[in-house]
Amino acid sequence: MTRVDNEAAFEKFKECAVEVLQVPAEKITPAASFAGDLEADSLEVVELVMALEEAFDITVEESELEGVETIGQAFELVTSKL
């Protein structure tokens, strides 16, 4: 993926996260943690993943979410499937 593609993908990712987690866009940074910075519980992460599956036309298995604690990790998981 080119740098431009990557930026466009992150923008799309960010839109999903803002919509589902109801947080300001500037809080969606690679280092932001779901539980701490974004105050999102596990059900909310599941809901976010559903939105991402739809937006990126990918499938994420529940087992793949283990250890995913930050926006950066979740974004990597998404882009690994593109």
Place this chain on the structure above:
Amino acid sequence: MELERRGRRRVVVTGLGVVSCAGIGLDAFFEGLNGPAPEGERRVRDFDPSPWFDLKQSRRADRFQQFAVAAAQMALEDGGHPEPDPARAGVVIGTGVGGLETLEGQIKVLQEKGPRRVSPFLVPMMMANAGAASVSMRFGWHGPCETVVTACAAGTQSIAAAYRLIAYGRCDLVVGGGAEAAMTPVAMAAFSNMTALSTSGESRPFDVRRDGFVMGEGAGALLLEELGHARARGAHIYAEMLGSGSTADAHHITAPAPGGAGALACMQFALEDAGLSPADITHVNAHGTSTPLNDLAEAEALEKLFGSESPPVTSLKGVTGHSLGAAGALEAVAASLTIERRLIPPTVGLEQLDPEIHLDLVTGGPAPFEEGALLSNSFGFGGHNGTIVLSSFSE
């Protein structure tokens, strides 16, 4: 005092909250009850959850849950923000149905997009106890948090359960009430097909032309408190709750027992529980749904209970419509205000009293409330009957 002699603690109403198509908040609601009735469906139009929920919270809460929290929080604020021992503070909020809107929405998602898209929040939003649970979380109260699900009797029976938690010593303060938001396409079709809904769209309790109920929604909450606890913090006291009755028709899943037998027994138990006789009752806030069978059965029960000495009776459903599990709670809020303001709202929509009904119904405008005790009735599909007894407070 009679109740204390029976080993019970005295329970008073110290806060009220309400979300209704007649109005949100006490003054708007009580004024709205004088009519005119809203046109058409009794939805709470333009309900804005933002005073009680941020955006994220409101996405995670079904409409009935939002109503429940809004009404409970209003009751707490109205009650002067008491700070009870959390272990001795409880919540009993009933509902007829629960989060039906959420369920219906997710069934569509399932059919259109498949099981992987069904919201992980469906369960905590549709469950009938979601309203009560949200209120306990909001207040941080650790005492009993329960939900009564007895169709249209749920609001009244929840308040009765809340009363018992205090009267028998488990709690010092309990929010009791009911919440409903079930005006969904499937529910409306189902109620309509069972011929419960009015085809004219007019709610006319006890009127000879009544032809069914008009569906409503909303929530009501009472802050109930042990008398000493209320006194110690200088709380305003609206009314005293004296007891309740609960019976089952054991007759038919939707039709009331002939002659209002279950309703009559329920009111008799309520009077006995309160240590009162029919002569002590100066007002009845009737269930009065505007269905042919319910209103006749309730009227027969009232006539048998009071003989020719019927106290003034009213039904609020001409304005509010029938909000199922919230109805009894809305009516308990109105009844508490009736005691406080000494005014009985009229039975809006009643123009020609059914000639088979011989009751002193309040019509045309509000009537004065003569100091004393009142009954508030609710009857639900399944044959559930509930009555609560509220009275003017005196030392």
